[in-house]
Amino acid sequence: MPTASHSPWRHLPNAISMLRVALVLPIGWLLLHRNWSVALALVAVAGVSDGLDGFLARHYGWQSRLGGMLDAIADKLLLICCFVILAWLGEVPIWLAAIVCGRDLVIALGALSWRLLIGRIDPHPSLLSKACTLMQIVYLLAVLLALIRWPVPVSWPFAWAVAVLCVASGLDYVIRWSRRAWRVGHGV
Template sequence: MPAASPSPWRHLPNAISVLRVLLVGPIGCLLWQRNWSYALILVAVAGVSDGLDGFLARHYGWQSRLGGMLDAIADKLLLVACFVILAWRGEAPAWLAAIVCGRDLWIAAGAVLWRVLVGRIQPQPSLLSKACTLLQILYLLCVLLALIGWPVPAAGGLAWAVAALCIASGLDYTIRWSRRGWRARRTR
């Protein structure tokens, strides 16, 4: 019996991640122009697509190295752009944007260091990192809802939760990948 051919749908999670990357520009423009309603819609679409691509990849076994990298890049570009623009516009705390950006720069620097010292990297987001991304998206949605006149009472506390989770996630990445790197270098 011949082997089943791979599903043509196996690239769908990657296409969804690319869509999320392509949404960063329009979302950034909408935020800059203070067009909160349309920004809210696109951020919600990006948030749902983040969950959808991950679900499809895991559920159907369509995971790939490229997909992991595209997903991470899409998340970082989207979240950093949103937090920076909202902070610049005075709609989100600058200290929170600094923590979000600092964490992502720290993780990116660690990935570059891994590549230089150890070799190819296979993105492996932790549960803590996924929770951090989800909480950041929820925070952005709350801010945008407030800006269109639907304030969410928990948004202030959510900012502190985002900050705490960003710091915890950054530390988690540092510890886990440092240990892996140390083991990988010792086995050479």
């Protein structure tokens, strides 16, 4: 009987992450054309699959460096695409889209700097980062539900909660990775 790391299913989490990457263009196109209900369905699929790939990887020991990077890339592409297009269409506040994109830009530049200056990077999202991603997905789903006239309150406090989590998560990344860089640089 094959072990978990040799199971033919061990690449399933990576395939699910790649599916999320592949969904970004159709979701963006649907948003641009204001096809809210189909966009909602695909964002929901992407949101559920985000949790599913992580669960499968952890539960069955199918975690990999590639999987961690694919998961992060899929999240960032999807969220940036949705927030930028919805802000451009006037459906989410521009300041919120700027905070979401700014956080991801800081994280991406930090990861690139680490790779260039220190070496291999192994992504380890914090609980705060996972909460931030979840809150962004829930916010997008609420916005899309409201756009198809479901009685879902999308209020300013909800947007501010997303913003606060983005800022807190971004600061957490900067502090944690700066400490790691300092320890590596000082041989600690």
